[in-house]
Amino acid sequence: MRGERTVTSPFPGCSAHSGKMAGARAAIVCGALTAALLSPVVLAFVEDLDDKFKDNRMDDVWLVDFYAPWCGYCKKLEPIWYEVGAELKNSGSPVRVGKMDATAYSGVASEFGVRGYPTIKLLKGELAYNYKGPRTKDDIIEFANRVAGPAVRSLPSRQMFEHVQKRHDVLFVYVGGESLLKEKYIDVASELIVYTYFFSASEDVLPEPLTLPELPSVVVFKDGTYFTYDEYEDGSLSSWVNRERFQGYLQIDGFTLYELGETGKLVAIAVIDDKDPTEESARLKSLIQKVSSEYRDDFNRDFQFGHMNGSDYINSLIMGEVSVPSIIILNTSNEQYFLPSEPVESLEQLILFIRSVLDGTAQAYGGDGVFQRIKRVAYDARSTVMSVFRSSPLLGCFLFGLPLGVISLMCYGICMAESDDGAEDMEMMKREGLTDEEEEEEEEEERRHQTAKLERPGEEDEEEEEEGDEEVEEKSPVEKKLD
Incomplete structure (x- = not known):
């Protein structure tokens, strides 16, 4: 049930799977105008x-920022990037x-593993960290300050x-002195600092009610409580940190869902509409929250719980329609999804549904097979075309009408060429049906006809008319005797 693929990235970019064409063109214009308004002082902070x-x-x-001059999303990022440079410089950051x-x-760019545009990387000694968060000034600056430290x-x-x-919803802390566990913790922190902060402290720094079963320990503080890493039950420290770096229950969007795909967890989502809240939406959301807190020991290793506002993003993932409100479970590793066979009316029903997904008895939809990949290409192509026509009908007619017109002319030319070839083939077949003697007589007749034409050019039309009359008007036997 677990694959190696991850859910399609929600981050727009210019690559083999670039974003919508109309959006890119709009981004170019917007980015160019904004960049033109920036002062030379701000521009100087980016080298x-x-x-x-x-x-x-x-x-x-x-x-x-690794960019391409023709990339619309790069143009959109450009003014934000200059603001990032100015902010980091003015704050005294070493970045x-x-x-x-x-x-x-x-x-x-190839040496740094750049495969799409724009690509943001923080380079720190021999290490290179990819930025995968929202392309806003505050988020990029927070990433830079965290990873650079x-x-x-x-x-x-x-x-x-x-x-x-108070500042962090999820807080990882190593408690204790020098140890082999601390060395592992530092290695994990160096790898996963792109996602979260890592801290260390002595035992007397922790709140008084908190007691640890042993030292040293790695502890995660979240959801109003704390959990301790156990090597025998939790596996590798890196895997445990990756699973625990989110709260038990989240408000999920496209960016969050993309990151959740890297944890290897299934994602149980209550799809609701915050703009039109209903009792059913509140009930399903409450059920998901109860499972996340009351059944943590049963499902935390394999499931992430949360809710998503609206179904547009889910619909694009499953290439279908999900009703709102409803519950869906996504396997972001292989693009499968699961829907309850009947409406979820109670906590017990939800638990049975989750267990059926976990043990493989629930009906799985989607996937990453050949048919689904073909369907994905067709779906993305249709979505792109519809988006272009919705945003700019004239541009859509030009982009898609012109190639269709050229293809139509090419097909017409090919068909006409085949018709001419067919006529020549018929003539050749006619000639091939004659015997050698008949063919020689026909050629001799043709030569005599050509010689006659040269000798009597003025009488050609008259002779042809007379010959035609002789063929059309057949004489009677009596007329032949009189002649």
């Missing part, structure tokens, strides 16, 4: 990088901000611990 950057980058921490034309320096931050006092806990 234009070339192929020499690869050799000179090791002494600094760099936040780099230097740059941008590189990945089409002009494709060799450098130490992988594990120290909490020297209880006041600092309480301050940090």
Whole structure:
């Protein structure tokens, strides 16, 4: 039931699976106008990088935007990127901000694993971290400051611990002194710092009611309580951190769902409409919340719970229609989804549905088979075409009408050529049906006719008319005797 594929990324970008064409064109215009209004001082905080950057980058921490000049989403990011550069510079951050034309320096971009545009990377020594969050100034700056700092931050006092806990919904803390577990923790932090912060503290820094079964320990604080890592029950530390880096219950959007795909968990979602709240929506949402809290020990390893506002994103994933409100379970690793066989009226029914998905008895829909991939291509193509026509009918007619017209002319030319070839073939077949003697007589007759035409050019039409009359008017026997 688990595959290696992840759900389609919701981040727009220019690549083999680029975003909608109309949106890209609009982004180019919007980005160009905004960039033109930026002051030269703001522009100066972002450095234009070339192929020499690869050799000179090791002494600094760099936040780099790899872009393509023709990419609409790159144009849309451009003014935001200049704001990021100015903000980091003014705040005293050690992070230097740059941008590189990945089409002009494709060799450098390829070495950094750039496959689409725009690609944002933070380069820190030998390490390169990909940014996968929303392309807003605040989110990018928060990512840069988190990744640029130490992988594990120290909490020297209880006041600092309480301050940090208020700022983070999920908080990972290593408690204890030097140990093999701490070395593993630092390695995991270096790998997963793109997603969350990691801290360390001594036992006396923790709140007084909190007691740990043993030291050293790795603890995650979330959902109003805490959970301790157990190597025997939880597997590798990296896997455990990856599973626990979200709250037990979330409001899920496209970005969150994409990140949840990397945890390997199934996602149980109450699809509701916040703009039109109903009792049924509130009831389904409440059921999902109860399962996430009261059945954590049963399902936390395999399920993530939450709700999503509206069904548009879900519909695009399953290439179908989901009613609102309803409950759906997504397997983001292989693009399967599960729907209850009957309306969920109670907590017990929801538990049975979740267990049936877990043990493989529930009906699975979708998937990543060949048929589904073909269906996905057709669905994406149709969605793109419809989006273009909705946003700009004239542009849609030009983009799709012109190629269809050219193809129609080509087909017409091919058909006419085949018709001419058919006439020539009929003539050849007619000739092939004659015997050698008949063919020689026909050629001799043709030569005599041509000679006569040359000798009597003026009488040609008259002779042809007379010959025609002789063929059409057949004489009677009496007329032949008189002649």
